Amino acid sequence: MAIISSQLSSQAESVRHHDFETEIRPHLTALYNYAFRMTANEEDAEDLLQESLLKAYRFFDSFERGTNCKAWLFRILKNTFINQYRKTAKEPGKVDYDDIKEFYNTIKVESADANDLEEELFGNLLDDTITSALQSVPPEFRTVVILCDLQGMTYEEIADTVGCPVGTVRSRLHRGRKLLKDELSEYAKSRGFLSEAI
Amino acid sequence: MNSRTLNCREAQDLITLQVDHRLSDDDCLALQNHLHKCPLCENEYKTEMEVKELLSKHCKSVKIPDKLNYKITELLTNPEKMANLSASLLENSPKAITTQSVFDKKRNLAALTLCLILIFLASVYFLV
Numbered sequence: 001m002a003i004i005s006s007q008l009s010s011q012a013e014s015v016r017h018h019d020f021e022t023e024i025r026p027h028l029t030a031l032y033n034y035a036f037r038m039t040a041n042e043e044d045a046e047d048l049l050q051e052s053l054l055k056a057y058r059f060f061d062s063f064e065r066g067t068n069c070k071a072w073l074f075r076i077l078k079n080t081f082i083n084q085y086r087k088t089a090k091e092p093g094k095v096d097y098d099d100i101k102e103f104y105n106t107i108k109v110e111s112a113d114a115n116d117l118e119e120e121l122f123g124n125l126l127d128d129t130i131t132s133a134l135q136s137v138p139p140e141f142r143t144v145v146i147l148c149d150l151q152g153m154t155y156e157e158i159a160d161t162v163g164c165p166v167g168t169v170r171s172r173l174h175r176g177r178k179l180l181k182d183e184l185s186e187y188a189k190s191r192g193f194l195s196e197a198i
Numbered sequence: 199m200n201s202r203t204l205n206c207r208e209a210q211d212l213i214t215l216q217v218d219h220r221l222s223d224d225d226c227l228a229l230q231n232h233l234h235k236c237p238l239c240e241n242e243y244k245t246e247m248e249v250k251e252l253l254s255k256h257c258k259s260v261k262i263p264d265k266l267n268y269k270i271t272e273l274l275t276n277p278e279k280m281a282n283l284s285a286s287l288l289e290n291s292p293k294a295i296t297t298q299s300v301f302d303k304k305r306n307l308a309a310l311t312l313c314l315i316l317i318f319l320a321s322v323y324f325l326v
Contacts, residue, residue, distance in 0.1 A: 017277040054284040126256045149253040174214040177249040
């Protein structure tokens with residue numbers, strides 16, 4: 001009797017595991033991107049993602065099959081981030097743009113006519129700059145900007161993920177983009193990239 | 199067709215919605231009319247649009263690093279390891295109070311209170 005029941009329970013566990021894998025696989029890349037943009041650090045993003053997956057596995061029974069798994073996973077990751085990184089986060093210091101400027105000048109001199117290379121390098125540089133600048137934006141604003149402008153979520157999906165009204169999503173987006181813009185404007189002005197701010 | 203006139207405060211509330219294409223045609227028209235006449239709000243709108251474009255144009259989706267992909271695949275194909283790791287994760291985080299454990303605490307408290315009441319009543323009965 002005991003053998004049968006243990007066989008049944010391991011079979012149930014197997015089914016549960018398979019269901020879990022099926023549900024989460026499509027969202028892994030998006031989840032990693034979210035983790036990476038929140039932490040700006042590959043190692044931290046890796047830890048964050050792994051811990052979130054383990055939590056999701058543990059609480060998989062509380063997830064209602066057929067509902068929005070993506071929002072559920074993103075919410076777990078967001079909460080894990082808030083628990084872990086708010087306490088240990090370094091002071092959001094100013095990004096050292098002098099290093100970035102110097103680097104850009106170097107590659108500009110060395111690749112005289114390689115416009116594609118320059119565009120690719122500059123593009124990656126900008127990506128890194130934006131990722132770093134996002135670190136200076138408080139997490140509640142950073143989250144909505146990432147989810148909307150990088151993940152392409154709708155306000156409703158963001159509201160579902162974050163657990164706030166749609167109106168709050170809108171106001172946090174407005175504020176978050178403004179904070180990011182302020183952070184980037186020093187670099188942008190030196191590159192003539194964004195129009196002058198008032 | 200006349201669109202309604204907005205003041206700056208009303209326009210500010212609509213700017214983010216316009217950037218994310220969430221405005222009705224009427225509101226869109228009203229906002230555009232205001233932006234034509236108001237350089238401050240126009241600049242605010244332009245800036246917010248630029249930030250959104252910057253992000254969507256220059257922040258590419260990153261691939262999961264191979265090392266991490268390998269770790270995740272290993273976990274997903276090993277139910278026992280996954281179950282053990284996720285169980286120990288919760289044991290090690292004392293602040294992870296689940297709703298279930300809170301419910302258990304309340305239930306235990308209720309049971310204890312009931313026992314005490316019964317003991318009290320029993321002792322009163324025997325003493326009388």
